[in-house]
Amino acid sequence: MLWYSLALDESVDISGTSQLLIFIRGVDENISITEELASVCSIHGTTTGKDIFDELEQTISDYNLEWEKLSCVTIDGAKNMAGSKKGLVGQITNKLEELHISNTLFIHCILHQHALCAKALNISCVLNPVIRIINFVRGSSLNHRQFKVLLDDFGSEYFDLPYYTAVRWLSCGNVLNRFYKLRSEIDIFLTSKNNYYPELSDLAWLSKLSFLVDVTTHMNELNLKLQGKENLICDFYRIIKAFRQKLMLFESQLGVRQFSHFSCFKSFCEANCNEIDITFQIGIIKELKHHFLHKFSELDKIESDIILFENPFSCNVENVQHELQLEVIDLQSNEQLKDCHRRTKLAEFYEYLKDDEFPRLKNFAIKMISIFGTTYQ
Numbered sequence: 001m002l003w004y005s006l007a008l009d010e011s012v013d014i015s016g017t018s019q020l021l022i023f024i025r026g027v028d029e030n031i032s033i034t035e036e037l038a039s040v041c042s043i044h045g046t047t048t049g050k051d052i053f054d055e056l057e058q059t060i061s062d063y064n065l066e067w068e069k070l071s072c073v074t075i076d077g078a079k080n081m082a083g084s085k086k087g088l089v090g091q092i093t094n095k096l097e098e099l100h101i102s103n104t105l106f107i108h109c110i111l112h113q114h115a116l117c118a119k120a121l122n123i124s125c126v127l128n129p130v131i132r133i134i135n136f137v138r139g140s141s142l143n144h145r146q147f148k149v150l151l152d153d154f155g156s157e158y159f160d161l162p163y164y165t166a167v168r169w170l171s172c173g174n175v176l177n178r179f180y181k182l183r184s185e186i187d188i189f190l191t192s193k194n195n196y197y198p199e200l201s202d203l204a205w206l207s208k209l210s211f212l213v214d215v216t217t218h219m220n221e222l223n224l225k226l227q228g229k230e231n232l233i234c235d236f237y238r239i240i241k242a243f244r245q246k247l248m249l250f251e252s253q254l255g256v257r258q259f260s261h262f263s264c265f266k267s268f269c270e271a272n273c274n275e276i277d278i279t280f281q282i283g284i285i286k287e288l289k290h291h292f293l294h295k296f297s298e299l300d301k302i303e304s305d306i307i308l309f310e311n312p313f314s315c316n317v318e319n320v321q322h323e324l325q326l327e328v329i330d331l332q333s334n335e336q337l338k339d340c341h342r343r344t345k346l347a348e349f350y351e352y353l354k355d356d357e358f359p360r361l362k363n364f365a366i367k368m369i370s371i372f373g374t375t376y377q
Helices: 049-062 088-098 124-139 141-153 169-181 183-192 203-226 233-255 263-271 279-295 297-301 303-310 322-332 335-343 346-352 359-369
Strands: 003-012 018-027 033-043 070-075 105-108
Touching: 003 049, 003 359, 018 049, 033 049, 049 088, 070 088, 105 297, 124 141, 124 169, 124 183, 124 203, 141 183, 169 183, 169 203, 203 233, 203 263, 203 279, 233 279, 233 297, 233 303, 279 297, 297 303, 303 359, 322 359, 335 346, 346 359
Parallel strands: 003 070, 070 105
Antiparallel strands: 003 018, 018 033
């Protein structure tokens, strides 16, 4: 491999054992891409940044990989991963400094859909009552059967209430959406069981629920885009930048009580004469905006590289790394290659570049191609 990147995901299985998944994406000099699950490590005991680093270092050794060829490390935002001193990032940074290696990119990224924003938002005031109610309905086989009978009697569009799975953000969105649409039937059922939840008649709480239905819809749409099978880092960054702009629009419009992009919340407000305090809603969007600015700040630092990689014919040569500038000028003057760039996929285009004419530019492109551009479910 000429360049490779790593993506790490640490979670706990049903036995309480930490499972570390290490994915690798490598690209050779022919721009042949290899992407696979390199290692599954069961970590017993502590899961500090040092523990995770030891497993990572062993995997790199097992695959005979060189630290000098590591282009990027993709992690989630957990402290043992993202910590700049004792976390995995700190451990890798120390290793690279020992080897006098620089310019390895760290992306605080998303391997789980849930990690995209669930941990960034304080939505427990809505989610906790929903989970308790679902557990009451589905936790007993009798309650579950009786609830489904009630839905059938009412001619409901839905025949059941899904479980909430904490690992998946998509699950959160589906559950909130279904719960909101069945809120009247749920209230009737709980009342019949003498199990009263004041939230189900609280306009303020219901307004928060309806808003989160819309937010999770936007998030799930984002997740689907980020899971594009052939996404490159430029695709990933473009999607993230677009979503940041959407969040800015949402914040601006909420400030003047414009709810065009929140259909569920808009309908709820219209049904209740718009007399709804939207402090919570604005706060959620602000939290998300901050999250997306902070978690992907590493990509902002290499924006000029991403622009060059995606479209070397329209980039400003003045903004290009000095060692690439002359080759970029040669490239931009080549009409045949410009036409090739328009007609082919980006990775395929860089295959056409001759090693003896564009050695530095091709090496740069291979490094960019090696960075994970998609997320795992």
